[in-house]
Amino acid sequence: MKPFPEVVDKEVASVSQVSIAPLRPVTADERGVRVPARASRPIVESEGALRALLGGLSGVDAVGAEARAAKLATRSLKKSTKLAALDLAISMVDLTTLEGSDTPGRVASLCAKARRPDPSDGDVPSAAAVCVYPDLVAQARHVLQGSSVKVAAVATAFPSGRSSMNVKLLDVRDAVEAGADEIDMVIDRGAYLSGRLGQVLDEIVAVKQACGAAHLKVILETAELATYDNVRRASWIAMLGGADFIKTSTGKAGVSATLPNALVMLEAVRDFAETYGELVGVKVAGGIRTSKDALRYLVLVNETVGASWLTPDLFRFGASSLLNDLLMQRRKQRTGAYVRPDEFSGD
Amino acid sequence: MSDDLTSPLGSMVYDPAPESPSVAHLRPSYGLFLEGEFTDPESHASFETLNPATESPLARVAQASLEDVGRAVASSRHAYEKVWSTTTGAQRAKYLYRIARLIQERSRELAVVETLDNGKAIRESRDIDIPLAAAHFFYYAGWADKLDYAGFGPRPQPLGVAGQIIPWNFPLLMAAWKLAPALATGNTCVLKPAETTPLSALVLAEILQQAELPPGVVNIVTGDGSVGAALVDHPDVDKIAFTGSTEVGRYIQQRIAVSHKHLTLELGGKGANIVFEDAPIDEMIEGIIDGIFFNQGHVCCAGSRLLVQESIADEVLRRLVRRVDQLRVGDPMDKNTDVGAINSAAQLARIEELTQYGETEGATRYTSSCVLPDKGYWFAPTIFADVAQSHRIAREEIFGPVLSVLTFRTPEEAVAKANNTNYGLACGVWSEKGSRTLWVAQRLRAGVIWANTYNRFDPTSPFGGVRESGFGREGGRHGLEAYLDV
Numbered sequence: 001m002k003p004f005p006e007v008v009d010k011e012v013a014s015v016s017q018v019s020i021a022p023l024r025p026v027t028a029d030e031r032g033v034r035v036p037a038r039a040s041r042p043i044v045e046s047e048g049a050l051r052a053l054l055g056g057l058s059g060v061d062a063v064g065a066e067a068r069a070a071k072l073a074t075r076s077l078k079k080s081t082k083l084a085a086l087d088l089a090i091s092m093v094d095l096t097t098l099e100g101s102d103t104p105g106r107v108a109s110l111c112a113k114a115r116r117p118d119p120s121d122g123d124v125p126s127a128a129a130v131c132v133y134p135d136l137v138a139q140a141r142h143v144l145q146g147s148s149v150k151v152a153a154v155a156t157a158f159p160s161g162r163s164s165m166n167v168k169l170l171d172v173r174d175a176v177e178a179g180a181d182e183i184d185m186v187i188d189r190g191a192y193l194s195g196r197l198g199q200v201l202d203e204i205v206a207v208k209q210a211c212g213a214a215h216l217k218v219i220l221e222t223a224e225l226a227t228y229d230n231v232r233r234a235s236w237i238a239m240l241g242g243a244d245f246i247k248t249s250t251g252k253a254g255v256s257a258t259l260p261n262a263l264v265m266l267e268a269v270r271d272f273a274e275t276y277g278e279l280v281g282v283k284v285a286g287g288i289r290t291s292k293d294a295l296r297y298l299v300l301v302n303e304t305v306g307a308s309w310l311t312p313d314l315f316r317f318g319a320s321s322l323l324n325d326l327l328m329q330r331r332k333q334r335t336g337a338y339v340r341p342d343e344f345s346g347d
Numbered sequence: 348m349s350d351d352l353t354s355p356l357g358s359m360v361y362d363p364a365p366e367s368p369s370v371a372h373l374r375p376s377y378g379l380f381l382e383g384e385f386t387d388p389e390s391h392a393s394f395e396t397l398n399p400a401t402e403s404p405l406a407r408v409a410q411a412s413l414e415d416v417g418r419a420v421a422s423s424r425h426a427y428e429k430v431w432s433t434t435t436g437a438q439r440a441k442y443l444y445r446i447a448r449l450i451q452e453r454s455r456e457l458a459v460v461e462t463l464d465n466g467k468a469i470r471e472s473r474d475i476d477i478p479l480a481a482a483h484f485f486y487y488a489g490w491a492d493k494l495d496y497a498g499f500g501p502r503p504q505p506l507g508v509a510g511q512i513i514p515w516n517f518p519l520l521m522a523a524w525k526l527a528p529a530l531a532t533g534n535t536c537v538l539k540p541a542e543t544t545p546l547s548a549l550v551l552a553e554i555l556q557q558a559e560l561p562p563g564v565v566n567i568v569t570g571d572g573s574v575g576a577a578l579v580d581h582p583d584v585d586k587i588a589f590t591g592s593t594e595v596g597r598y599i600q601q602r603i604a605v606s607h608k609h610l611t612l613e614l615g616g617k618g619a620n621i622v623f624e625d626a627p628i629d630e631m632i633e634g635i636i637d638g639i640f641f642n643q644g645h646v647c648c649a650g651s652r653l654l655v656q657e658s659i660a661d662e663v664l665r666r667l668v669r670r671v672d673q674l675r676v677g678d679p680m681d682k683n684t685d686v687g688a689i690n691s692a693a694q695l696a697r698i699e700e701l702t703q704y705g706e707t708e709g710a711t712r713y714t715s716s717c718v719l720p721d722k723g724y725w726f727a728p729t730i731f732a733d734v735a736q737s738h739r740i741a742r743e744e745i746f747g748p749v750l751s752v753l754t755f756r757t758p759e760e761a762v763a764k765a766n767n768t769n770y771g772l773a774c775g776v777w778s779e780k781g782s783r784t785l786w787v788a789q790r791l792r793a794g795v796i797w798a799n800t801y802n803r804f805d806p807t808s809p810f811g812g813v814r815e816s817g818f819g820r821e822g823g824r825h826g827l828e829a830y831l832d833v
Contacts, residue, residue: 033669058625058626058627058628058629059625059627059779060627060629060630061627061630061631061779061799063630063799063800064627064629064630064631064633064634064799064800065629065630067633068629068630068633074470074474074682075361075682075683076361076364076682076683077361077362077364078361078362078363078364079362080362081360081361081362082362267629303673
């Protein structure tokens, strides 16, 4: 096993400094994202090994990252691009309800909305998934029988993650047994911020095992990690631990998804794919309410990791009110006129 | 799916999102701006200004003669003696604030005019050129009644009539850099816009009318190089401010030697962007791209020499090539365009000539795979690797979208290579280690040094060069000195 290619590469490079070798030519197929043919995530064997790997990551310049995100936000999507992007965004929505007041009835109506967001137009795609608390998975599973819409459950003592490992794993197994296709776990931010990075990784590995066939989304809660350097490192820990998706936020902290945080996570996903050949998805969650916001994220994806990631398999929006705005803008693009909000169901 | 993975980034095609040219409200022809009015030149001579992206004519513009320059200087002299030198700072500030607000109000029109006449991407004229031009007027408006506190002693005096000759790369912004501090300090101005990009200065003339700036305080004379030469030679001009090539700057300095004229020159450059192995790599790649491809590389302070630490050179080059392929090159009026047209046929020929030298001297060339439009002046973004200090592309200013990549091993070598040039306008340093950034910055011979960024401009920050990049500062408190008798 060769777990830490960055570190090894650097040593080789510093040895070669003595001779002034010409720069290696860049070949045509390296002009896009270069993904090794054989995919394999490394097994990180110790906390020291994890630190060495994370230490090889480049820092993030906050001013530069925010400027890049702001610049991409000025892209202007028109006509057929906008129509295609709106449909794509609809198909990427994880329609979410995470309230103490959730009931089977509430979940059932949300599921109906996810299946057919706009009953008056058969061309509107379904949402990607509904996202609920574990005790409502069975209800969602039941209502979504025979549909392509996935059932996602938040687990591991969401949103704080402040429970024992046993409770977190039980939470996950419970949701999986009830029929969840996808598990949205939270990382232990307390462990991360106090420097117990190995513990953060171990938890993700354990949860991934508990997920079995279910896909794992790892929520970083970027607002609590506070710095872009932390977001980049936590992204790598999640991916090393086996995440199928990395996700910005719970939606329960003050600030949820932001463009610069998504940018940093997309860069991590790109570099991870180039290093280990595995494509990890990104989910932005919380605070995305308008089509304009959603299209900005799609541009960010397109210009950071490429169009390969423009699929619900690799990019998602965790949102609720966003869906109706997407439907509204979709109708506007097709008919040239805005309709009353009541044209669309309020779920 | 694996086929898709090697596809270039940004393969989601964006439909064209063009800004409307009708917003420009261009007139068929423009006269000289003399005594607050558009006036025909005495000879009635005129020339056509082109859209470099399409080679189609935009408008006819007056060609000033020696006599017209004389009228302009006389008008500015009269306005200086009778009007402007008798105003208070607060009164001058009132006009400058008005001009700044009017630029903001007409910003969309100005952005479109700038893009049509210059070829730069509308995203840049809209988000950078025009807002910065307004910001310069706002900034110097604030100084006009506080000159006593600018550090030049009590009641610093203006110079008189300033002749200001500006380049084609940032037409309106350079007009703002010149006019705002000159007017704030109580000078009157004769402005000579570049031959290929006179239009935004003429829209600015309309704004000066709207602002009710007293006639003659600013006169604008358009035309070819002979107009600038007449202005430089005119005996009643007290100050020459020039932005342009080192070659012309040298000529001007010789012409006005042993005269009473004050001079500031902002000339060429061959900026070094120095990249250490601990730099924040994603933002650094963006910074390198901004450093050289911003405004098609038509930037005197462009980071046209990339000095990269050898240990990360392959990785940086790979990422750079990928990023260059992603740049959207084409219709400058499309809001999604990153790189627009080269400003003129002459400039395109110069870029093509120098890049030919790059190849024959043995550098490795990477050119963006972008498709260039059939008409207009275009040059695909290009990177040269394996460049040696002795290559012409490492020594001469190309003034186009062409980056020369050199490597270094130690900070000392980086500094030595960065300083091994006749120019000294701007440098960039990229590192996460603050102490190293400061160590390097202290040893670089350049007027402007950016740390972990490049091509950032702000009216509060002085800008200017050393050595063959010129002298004098524009912007900030320092920018006042160029127009005060101190």
